[in-house]
Amino acid sequence: MPLTTTNWINTYHTQHKNDELFTAQQQIKPYWNQLLKEFEKFGPEGLMARQKDIDWLLGENGVTYNVYNDPKGMHRPWNLNVFPFLVQEQEWKKVEAGIMQRSRLLDLVLKDVYGERKLIKEGIIPSEVIYGHRGFLRQCDGITYPNHKFLSIYAADLARGSDGRLWVVNDRTEAPSGMGYALENRSTVSRILPEIYSQMNVKRLSGFFFELHQMLMEASPVKKENPYIVILTPGSHNETYFEHAYLSSFLGYPLVQGNDLVVRDGFLWMKSLQGLKRVDVVWRRVDDAFADPLELREDSHLGVAGLLDVVRRQNVAIVNPVGSAVMENPGLIPFMPSISKYFLNEDLMLPQIASWWCGQEKEMNYVLENLSQLVIKRIDRTNRESIHFAEFLSAVELEKLKLEIRRTPYRYVAQEKINFSTAPNLSGNTVEPRHLVSRSFCIASKDAYHVMPGGLVRVAPSSETIRVSNQRGGTSKDFWVIQEKASVEEAKHWQTRSSIAISGLNDLPSLTAENLFWAGRYVGRTLVNARFLRMVFRQMALLQNNDEKPKTEKLEVLFRAVTNLTGTYPGFVGEKGKEPKAMEHPMQEMLSVLLDRNRPGSLAHTLGMFSNSYYSIRNLWSTDMWRVFENIQNIWKTFEKSEDRSINRILKVLNQLITRLIAFMGLIEESILVQQGLLLYFIGLQLEQSILTITKCRSLLTIAYDEQVEYELLEYLLTSHESLNIYRYSYRSYIKLEHVLDLVILDLEYPRSLTFMLNRIQKDIVRLPHSRQDNNLANYQKYILEAFSKLRLASSLELIKTKSNKDVVRKDLDALFDELSTLLYQTSQSLTSTYFNHTDKQNQLVVQSFPF
Template sequence: MIVDRNILFKNYFSGVKNYDEVLKSNMSINPYWEKLLNNLNQIGSKNLISKQNEIDWLMSENGVTYNVYNDPKGMNRAWNLNIVPFILSQNEWEHIEKGIKQRSELLNLILKDIYGKRELIKNEIIPQEVIYAHRGFLRQCDQIQYTTTKHLLIHSVDLSRGPDGQLWVVNDRTQAPSGMGYALENRYSISRVLPNIFKDISIKQPSNFFQDFNQMLLDAAPQNKENPTIVILSPGPHNETYFEHAYLASFLGHPLVYGNDLVVRNGKVWMKSLKELKQVDVILRRVDDVFMDPLELREDSYLGVAGLLEVIRQQNVSIINPIGSGILENSGLIPFMNAICKYFLKEDLILPQIASWWCGQEKERNYVIENLENLVVKRIDRSNRENIFFCEFLNESAIKNLKADIQANPYHFVAQDKISFSTAPDFVNGKLEPRKVMCRMFSVAKNNTYSIMPGGLVRVAAERENLFVSNQRGGISKDFWILTDEPQTNIQNYAWDTSCKIPISDINDLPSNTAENLFWSGRYLGRALVTARFLRMVLNKMNSIQYNNRKSQSDSLHFLFQSLTNITYTFPGFVGKERKEALKNPLNEIQSLMLDKTRVGSFAQTMTSFNNSYYSLRNLWSKDMWRVFDSIQKLWSKFNENKDYSVSELIKLLDRNITRLIAFMGLIEESILVEQGLLLYFIGLQQEQAMMNVEKCRSLLVFNHDKVTQYEILESLLTSHESLNIYRYSYRSYLSVENVIQLILLDKEYPKSLTYQLRRIQKDIDRLPHSESIGKTTQCQIFINEANKKIQSLNVEFLMELNKNESLRQNLDDVLSELSDLLHETSMAISDTYFNHSYQQKQLVNQNFPLS
């Protein structure tokens, strides 16, 4: 069969220089690609463009991100998924699957030997410098025994097509292999957006693999413990693959934790929850080796758990993968892998490797020096901070320097043949283009063998002639198809072991960092909404004065400006000695208060803090919440703090932002149960709204004004509080300070009154886990109880009393000041009781571990 070479394939075939996945050597189509290409033809170029745009939109809407360090576009770059999948035939897959199982088993034996008997070194199978000169070899992990059937429980291998047409091993990843979650999301997204691309094509689904993955986590628990507590340890939201950490936590149903969520006590690892310490049995880590234990490894690490290695030695916790497994990510091992395979398994490697020469051997070093221009050189323990040297592109001076480095430290370097990665079709600008491709495949331990993910993560180069296939360099991903003749179940048909209960069953088991971020996401959201409404009210007032310049309105507006500074704590602003300068052009000051992210107390900084706390909790939130969150980000990205905006433009920005924040608040209650942590969000939200309610009333109700000015200030307060209609319906009278105090501060039934907010905070705090001691209350309970008693003892007449010169309501100011202090003390007490992460053990002797 010949596929029509229409516009989809324009210039594709003529541009193919390397081995291409679609084409045979005689330029005919590989048979197993024909059905896919026919389906693409039937869909048509215009529809494919539309569907590719839909996939791009879906990646953004669902918050599928890959963090690129120092990216000018920002941290959370949307994941790139190309609509055209990558295909392997069933016959080739069976060979690859067998080869990956062999390689995983071989690396498992190497890992066991390196930190055990070290037969490979003793019997001169590998030189000792390959191990001991590698930054991944951790002497602290020597002779540690594990209870699991395998030492290496997860392994990923990067493969690319070699010059002989076979897939060759390029890299191994063994510390914390990434990509499984992205691969699964790729399959979901392609299936949702373009189901007809699968027409008449049967492909293997990853269901069984992920069931094996989950079972491996359960089986890893020490002493075959039933219902083990399994956690996923993440470095945090700024890590490049944080999306995947949160994705797998949500997908597998295990809590996502950070280093300071865990603590070592009595030879065991415990998770700090709101109520008590809960023993952890299995840690699936996404933190690199040297950061895992600041007590024995890198002492400056805040990502790991002090004392963890000693717990591992006592076999009281299982780490996946074991600390020290980074030694296997060692290109210096590649020249010796076939000899190692024969030593341990008495057979040759199934999967070929790139021809490699370790420079620590004289003969090999001389060959490398003589042929350097035709080779690729890298350190045996290369990190992302160190270059790979493509020597054909180096100038004479760079070649000379590299040779000198090799001669000076030969055992640090390995040289490899340059291979031209094969190309596969990528859909770009309405047609197919060949792009260099690399496949990452995954294995997990299963009984005495390994289970291999059918497919995996495929990455292609960002540009047509680009040598680099890397996400950090802008790479693009593909869905990975393994063809089969067997009928497959739905990709979402996952059934975990029902004997294992989900660890987070109620608020008592909530990790302390998660609880803290829930509390602060509520506070930041409350602060953002109150600030936005007050800013909008002030801007609307400025807009109306353009048409009416009565002195009273000007006086009231100046008072509102001062209140804006007081409420947001953005001093000096409109307060103090510099207020005259700010009042010359108040719009500049307000725009700064809105858009300057570096200004403490600004609306922009509050939104940044809210974004950070929300992103840290993304494993808890629904996709609808992410879409609203993403729309807020896109809205703000259009505004530049250095550009001058009109009053109406700023009002429009606030209107749209307020609508989205309210939508977000509504969706939160659909994402997580109150008893699973939503309670902390409610407390934070009410806490912040109550504190800002106090500040607004202190700024706008304490001072006594003339009748007209007072009316305008009261109207402004009620407007910013979204209470003007409620007031008119309730009192049907002229605005008065007395009635406003009654509604905004003392009304027991109005949800936006301070009395109601304080009662709600007290009620919710009483539902938090407390001391087991009978009759003992926490400090946060004591402070909020005192605040409630204070406000319940008040009456309007007392609060309305003026001082001697009748300039201010002193009683009101005193009461609000006291309530402000009590609310602040309540917040501090909540943090001290439930979110204290300050405990840290220190090493007695400083150790220096270079980044690996």
């Protein structure tokens, strides 16, 4: 039906009678009408401009959703539509009451399943529904918790049925995701549509996050003013990692991985730089079976060995409890009315999809007879492909499915196919109906549950698609609960802050510290290598314009230096005693060193490692840093896709890359305090630049060439080191080797010199916790002090000498570089073993099988 309240939206027609925009009489709902009138003021172009603003803002803020094996890349940009999803407060109060009822009910079921199991004993639910579900963990049987409620966070997936009511589609109890995305959606839309957001009296989210903070505080088994709370993430490759980092930053809780935590003496500890810090509460984003490799999946690297033992001792609180995935069980849905009567003596407030568990003969027969009209699911969601829309299956596929159901009927549930509601969605320059599902969140308190006034709305990727999935390219909407009047109390700005923030190095998780250290190293490596490659490509452009064997000695030296600096052996160095094949086609090898992301040491590979280290600690970085980082990624991706591999194009890209990297490095110092981890970044950066400076100088300076070649190599070194102008200003003379060594290696005042960088490392590592424990030097201090002392005792005039006129090797200089390389390697190894040791492995006593 065409809309008449606006002129520009006349193209919106719905093939579904059940659309959010309309009443049962196909009249536009009043609160939607108010929104459309406001949108009418924008006009089509204005509305599309605001959609572009939303896309831009999400990109600027780095909001992503990881999709495994996505051809578009791992970190897919988050999509948010300018049309919000609207629900009136009067209707929402009924939904809210239904969600709270369902939360209480599932909490009681969770306690019963791992406790007395009255539901099974009294025949309310069949035992196979629980024991046949992979989420039921026998290791969690009998575990009790000090808190009154076991289920601390619950999420319900809701969709509007044909009767006009919101129905429960799925229960999410294991580690419900989406809160952070809902918060980011609200932050974005309220900035792009501030007037409409204010005029329509949208119910705010701040109170919910205050309750979330309070719930986590109260979950501590030891009642104290400042319990230590951490968020346990599987890592940066998890599909919702952005949310983990976002909530860590927003709430102020440390973001940790399994290797950051360890069990000692019946307690859970976080490994910090100084030592162990006791953890009171873990907000878990790791799936149940991966939480404890000692008792559950032994191949898990995501959890903490011995965690369940600490939980049994009631020395740590896990939100939600390990084993709660058994509640995400569509096999329970047919029995929920009986369960509600049994525990609460109440009818279910929220309707749910008509479901038939196939473990009962009558129900199985009904399902098999009506299979083509139903949706078939495995009760334990082993993977996303286990949902079968039978109407789309061929006759052969239907027979195969029937055979599977007959073989293990208790594993299957059939559900009625319902065409859930659609809602307006701006797609390009048109507005079209899209199916949607909303996820609403509920958190426990001492005596009640609190529901987020809104939630995360997910939208189907096209108007023809029924299935709603972010993994399949769906978008999202902001969820507005419309009040009649604005609440003065809720309108006050409030921002949650943990009572314990990461206040210093002593509170820094060891894995975060290690990622900061390697972020510094990879940024330094990327910059130094990019500058050197740029210099070499410039010489290739001047001296050789085709892929032929170099005809000049200096170019051969530069090519060998490329291999030494990047570590892409055999490359231009070749195997011992053999002529390097790469010299026959240098351009081909240089392109490989530049672009082969599967080749360790290449610039593309180093950029990838730099990106990984950044994503791992993105909760620490500023928005400006993200923008520069995204710009770096876009420059490189554009270059990789381009077919232009000319030297001029390469030089242009390297110039852009180097400029952005310098900007990125400058912004790092504005993001976090030195005592919050920036110190580790600085140490990594200076260490990497020192190692590469030694490698570069060793490749170019330790062999004595004829005067002209040596002069040009010195000039190349200064150019790649960004020191040519400084040299000319300082010495105002012909470039001499001893002066280059004085400037690049021995100058204590020049920030790019090796001596200056080692001195900086000395000063920084003194501030590390173990450096200040007593009067004895730590091993890493000894190594860096020895390296610094060797430089301070060195003389450039002595270093440049050869043993005789016939000798072409400056052996003293080469020996010094060799000693320095060894000492810096030992420094790195000592720092790693002291602060970043995650190698302890604990094995299960009994091997168990957990299906994927």
